[in-house]
Amino acid sequence: MHMANLDGLRLHYRIDGPADGTPVVFANSLGTDFRLWDPILPLLPKGLRILRFDKRGHGLSDCPSGPYTMGQLVTDTEKLMDLHGFKDAIFVGLSIGGMIAQGLATKRLDLVRAVVLSNTGAKIGTRDMWQERIDAVAAGGLSAVVDGTMQRWFARPFHTTADFHAWRNMFLRCPAAGWMGCGAAIAGTDFYTTTAALRLPALGIAGSEDGSTPPDLVRETLGLIPGSEVKLIQGAGHLPCVEKPAEYAAILTEFLKTQGAV
Secondary structure (H helix, E strand, C coil): CCEEEEECCEEEEEEEEEEEEEEEEECCCCCHHHHHCCHHHHHHCCEEEEEECCCCCCCCCCCCCCCCCHHHHHHHHHHHHHHCCCCCCCEEEECCCHHHHHHHHCCCCCCEEEEEEEEECCCCCCCCHHHHHHHHHHHHHHCCCHHHHHHHHHHHHHHHHHHHHHHHHHHCCCHHHHHHHHHHHHHHCCCCHHHHHCCCCCEEECCCCCCCCCCHHHHHHCCCCCEEEEEEEEECCCCHHCCCCHHHHHHHHHHEEEEECC
């Protein structure tokens, strides 16, 4: 267990792999901690230097009072990468993690040489939609939105598995203040203009059953970046690294190979 003190904000993180390995950074979704990536890590090539972390308000990281901004989340990530020498990294971001990836690539191309934008968008939802959800959580906690979230996150067959309940419990254990803070950051983010200015290798990953960031949103976002491509995982929802880890890892591994990472 490792904590980084970033100007008073403590972020929980983990680094795996050799010090001289290709740097790869993973940023997870709203309402999850960095265990989101556990199902795929054993399936990735050896020799990668992997950084995972709990963003502010999530997991074991500090949960300062909100609302948060996307700029704060990007800066947190930037500071953590600088602290541990993660430069010229391949950045894999899912949902809000994909928004962090877009913002960081715009701000610090020295840190990011390629991005994987998984189940995300340049803009996700509307301010009104997010405010309704934030108001519901403020009044009734995360239990007020958990059922709708699980419907959007996972394809129907996954709901009958034991693993489904583990991910549901992870969501419910997320600090409500952290969820609301990051929800406000998503609500206030529109990266269409800035993402359209990016010129770097980019891969999109979408789930055919994703009710949060449907495949068309992923395609629209990746279409802003010349030369990008999108891979669709059939039968998966918003977290295909959980539902279809072997397929997700295979897609990611192929992209890593095209970038000379393995």
